[in-house]
Amino acid sequence: MFENLSERLGxxxxxxxxxxxxxxxxxxxxxxxxxxxxxxxxxSLPVARDFVxxxxxxxxGSAVTKSVTPGQQVIKIVHDExxxxxxxxxxxxxxxxxxNAPAPILxxxxxxxxxxxxxxxxxxxxxxxxxxxxxxxxxxTNRPAAMEQLQVLGQQIGVDTLPIVKGETPVQIAKRxxxxxxxxxxxxxMLDTAGRLHIDAELxxxxxxxxxxxxxxxxxxxxxGLTGQDAVNVATEFDDKIGVSGVVLTRMDGDGxxxxxxxxxxxxxxxxxxxxxxxxxxxxETFEPERIAGRILG
Ligand code: GDP
Numbered sequence: 222m223f224e225n226l227s228e229r230l231g232x233x234x235x236x237x238x239x240x241x242x243x244x245x246x247x248x249x250x251x252x253x254x255x256x257x258x259x260x261x262x263x264x265s266l267p268v269a270r271d272f273v274x275x276x277x278x279x280x281x282g283s284a285v286t287k288s289v290t291p292g293q294q295v296i297k298i299v300h301d302e303x304x305x306x307x308x309x310x311x312x313x314x315x316x317x318x319x320x321n322a323p324a325p326i327l328x329x330x331x332x333x334x335x336x337x338x339x340x341x342x343x344x345x346x347x348x349x350x351x352x353x354x355x356x357x358x359x360x361x362t363n364r365p366a367a368m369e370q371l372q373v374l375g376q377q378i379g380v381d382t383l384p385i386v387k388g389e390t391p392v393q394i395a396k397r398x399x400x401x402x403x404x405x406x407x408x409x410x411m412l413d414t415a416g417r418l419h420i421d422a423e424l425x426x427x428x429x430x431x432x433x434x435x436x437x438x439x440x441x442x443x444x445x446g447l448t449g450q451d452a453v454n455v456a457t458e459f460d461d462k463i464g465v466s467g468v469v470l471t472r473m474d475g476d477g478x479x480x481x482x483x484x485x486x487x488x489x490x491x492x493x494x495x496x497x498x499x500x501x502x503x504x505x506e507t508f509e510p511e512r513i514a515g516r517i518l519g
Pocket of ligand 1: 330331332333334335336337338339416470471472473474475496497498499500504
């Protein structure tokens with residue numbers, strides 16, 4: 222799908238660049254194709270519509286049609302607008318508010334989104350690049366395997382995990398994590414909450430309860446970037462119910478759809494902070510709007 226969008230825009234812009242002069246109708250035709258391409262890449266309809274409207278206003282208001290290279294002008298306007306929507310006002314998406322030690326980071330998301338993997342990847346990054354002392358705790362009391370998974374990853378990356386105590390509630394674990402982080406002199410403690418296959422009342426209630434106890438500096442929503450429109454719905458719901466400070470889009474190594482990034486940013490207004498680019502512990506990068514915009518344009 223992602224390739225489709227690139228190819229499609231590539232095709233449209235190829236045709237534009239080859240033409241000498243361009244009428245306003247030409248621009249309209251091109252933008253109609255841009256809109257279809259965005260929709261095909263799973264950008265939501267209102268977002269695609271607004272996007273095209275914004276580009277059209279800029280293209281019509283500028284000297285595009287009179288320019289000797291009108292196609293390139295349109296490409297530039299589309300590119301700039303993509304970057305603008307993707308980046309918002311966030312100059313440094315990878316920067317987390319974790320200055321007051323111990324700073325709690327709450328990780329939320331659906332089961333299978335890559336939440337536990339991302340928790341460990343981020344812990345590794347904070348540990349190695351920012352020299353932070355990090356403690357990770359799994360709150361997934363429904364799935365002992367998930368707790369063990371985090372413990373194994375912790376050992377693998379050399380980051381401490383809170384010892385597993387059977388029979389505790391997520392809130393009790395969150396409190397114990399805070400205590401241990403304080404006593405142990407940790408800079409950051411990460412709470413990997415339970416995920417479910419779908420958003421339900423219990424999942425939200427549990428995450429909200431943990432949030433109220435932990436008072437997180439950052440609440441990061443982990444979403445599968447391959448799920449397109451669903452990813453946007455998940456983000457909207459989590460943000461409404463829990464309050465999200467940033468998003469991590471996983472599986473952007475596959476045929477990741479730029480569409481999800483675009484509509485997620487436009488609809489929720491929440492910054493995309495990181496992208497997951499594989500299963501390995503190093504496969505997490507700061508979100509770069511420029512790069513995604515470039516990929517979308519092909
Ligand atoms: P959770 O249920 O949300 O905690 O999901 P997990 O962290 O257990 O991840 C589910 C699967 O997705 C695992 O096999 C991960 O290795 C894989 N995964 C996580 N992030 C990425 C990513 O960015 N790219 C790819 N290709 N796989 C990922």
